[in-house]
Amino acid sequence: MKLLLGNAEFFDGTSAAVRNCQIWFDYDEMVLTDLAGDQEYARWFAAKLLCDWTSQTVMVVELNKPTSTAYVKITNTETAQSVERKIRLVAGLPKRENTKKIVFGSLASIALIAVALIFFLPVFSKYAVHNVPKSWEAELGKSVEETLIPALSEEKICKASTGQAALEQMAKRLTKGMDLPFDPVMTVVESKIPNAFALPGGRITILSKTLEVVDSPDELAAVLAHELGHVKHRHSMQQLINVAGTGIVFSMFIGDFTGGSIVASVGESMLDSSYSRDMEREADLFAVQMLENAGVDSTGLASFLEKIAAEHSEANALTQALGFLSSHPPTQERVDTLNELADPEAKKTPVLSEWQWESLKNICSETAELSA
């Protein structure tokens, strides 16, 4: 999914022609297209770009490569500033690569490959995950959810139909045009802990306390968008490949925001796992793109993270002491990045109506056992 930042002039370096172009960001690449957005002039990795302010208002961007003579000139200062900001932020992300699709015949072969890969992990899990058939991952996600939910302190699922409909409406608006590998399946579970997590196969579990802790439906949408970012990149499947063979499959299903409480209940087996710094960054970046694409306020994730960090500093201290979150980006770093990524000028409309939000907050007015 591409994010449009504005217009500029493209010089291809071989002819004198000036071409008016649009500047887009597509994950970690800057893309230049014609004004209709159809024809691509150039696609450059943001990590390889140089920004040069030729005056107070004009910025030139070019590839940091002696052989490259093409460049783009941005005369709109605001556009130039946001391009520079994105380049700086996106440059820190790992390079996206396309992997060849390999189709495996059986579940057993997937398991074998996963175990073989363990020696090279986690470097390869990012690529290996593309070899896992989606149908298999979807089945896995379902069974993981059935195992996980009873392991949480309360095991009732919340299922008031108007609330569920509002949640689905929210996800539909967010995911439109975002090309997710799975249609998200969301379950709200009764709990006193505010948290959410993405399981394999696009399954997202939201603990009901989250609905009380968020200040607005937009803030909840930001939390959901972050989880959808993990779905987009199949992070939980990557984590599963990472821990395959070590017998600590549970380890990856810690809550995303307040890991500590669940750590305590599931135990030491989870010590080695948490989403990596890069995974969290990927999910955050995708969340902001997704929210802006949907015209939803993208500042909510930062405010939610701050709130959770403040309210659960004890849990964080515990998990940090265990080394559990050691590779996790510090909350403040994520908040700063999110605040920079979020475009305060972006056009926003509320993600849910007041009535829908009321329904969603009351989703636990009807509950059921997981098996029901």
Ligand SMILES: [Zn+2]
């Ligand atoms: Zn996360």
